[in-house]
Amino acid sequence: MKLAVFASGNGSNFQVIAEAVEAGTIPGEISLLFCDKKDAYVIQRARTLSIPVISFSPKDFESKEIYEAELLHLLEEEQIDLIILAGYMRIIGATLLEVFANRIINIHPSLLPDFPGLTGIKDAFESGVKKTGVTIHFVDAGVDTGPIIAQESVAIEADDTLSDLEKKIHAIEHRLYPTVLAQVIKSQQGESF
Ligand code: GRF
Numbered sequence: 001m002k003l004a005v006f007a008s009g010n011g012s013n014f015q016v017i018a019e020a021v022e023a024g025t026i027p028g029e030i031s032l033l034f035c036d037k038k039d040a041y042v043i044q045r046a047r048t049l050s051i052p053v054i055s056f057s058p059k060d061f062e063s064k065e066i067y068e069a070e071l072l073h074l075l076e077e078e079q080i081d082l083i084i085l086a087g088y089m090r091i092i093g094a095t096l097l098e099v100f101a102n103r104i105i106n107i108h109p110s111l112l113p114d115f116p117g118l119t120g121i122k123d124a125f126e127s128g129v130k131k132t133g134v135t136i137h138f139v140d141a142g143v144d145t146g147p148i149i150a151q152e153s154v155a156i157e158a159d160d161t162l163s164d165l166e167k168k169i170h171a172i173e174h175r176l177y178p179t180v181l182a183q184v185i186k187s188q189q190g191e192s193f
Contacts, residue, residue, distance in 0.1 A: 001028030001185050004080045006088035007035055011042025012170060013086035013107060013177055018049050020178035027185055031078045034071065036090060058090070068095035075100075082188075084181065085139065089118060092139050104139040105184065107177050109169045111135060111151055116144035121169055125162050131155050132165070134172045136180045150180045 003021070007014045014033065020026040033046040035055045046053045054074060061067040072095055075083070083096075085106040092104060110120035112135040117123070124132035133153035140146035154168050 001189060002031045002079055002081050003028050003084055004032050004034060004075055004078070004082070005030055005084045005086050007033065007040065007042040007086045008037050008089040009040050009042060009087050011040070011045045011087065013173055014042050015045050015049075016174045016178050017084060017086060017181065018045075018051060020182065022049075026178055026182045027189065028081075031080060032074075034074075034088075036088070042087070064093050065095055068093050072096055072099060082185065086177070091143060092141075094141070097139070097141060102138055105149070105181065106137055106139050106144070106146070107173055108135045108137065108144050109173065111153055112137065112144055112148060120144075121166055122162060125156065125160075125165050129156065132169070134169060134176055136177060149184060150176060152176055 005014050005017060017026065018030055021028060021030050030051050032052045032054055033042065035043050035053065036057050038055050038057065043053050043055060056070070058064055058067040061070065081103065083100055083104040085104065097104070108116070108120055110116070110124050111133040115123040115132070121132070131153050133151055135148055136150045137148045138146040152172050154172060156165055
């Protein structure tokens with residue numbers, strides 16, 4: 001199973017996924033990290049792990065379609081089976097979705113369908129809800145709307161700060177994402193035999 005990880009920022013989820021691949025708990029190989037931000041820290045993480053990096057921005061292209069067509073070309077060249085979004089802060093467009101239907105997975109830091117979008121942790125915290133969580137889902141054309149694969153909830157305690165909540169959410173993500181990816185990949189491999 002050839003994996004591509006897409007990320008835009010810090011890359012802590014990328015790091016735990018790469019470690020799980022290295023340890024053999026996620027079957028497959030990470031063929032490339034794609035990053036749309038040339039100075040993102042995730043690029044340094046990939047270099048340290050000797051994972052090939054591809055980085056360009058939609059701003060380098062005339063349209064999102066042309067940007068995604070370039071990306072698609074690279075993914076097809078590498079014969080990528082599965083795209084893993086790990087803090088990739090863009091909506092996947094039709095160009096990639098059509099070819100990778102049901103083969104793109106995302107992690108989102110809320111209990112979807114609540115609090116979709118870029119600031120899921122903060123939005124839940126500020127809304128006053130008593131619990132939030134993490135969702136792993138297949139990507140469709142909507143914003144954080146595809147079929148849900150797994151969810152885990154966490155209580156928001158009265159004395160939690162936003163920073164406390166962020167730490168709790170990230171701890172869940174770092175445990176849940178590698179575990180769920182391993183399950184999805186194993187079940188997809190089972191289906192192909
Ligand atoms: C995570 O909270 C993830 O749920 C969201 O973006 C964040 C990425 O964090 N989609 P990192 O770059 O993996 O540290």
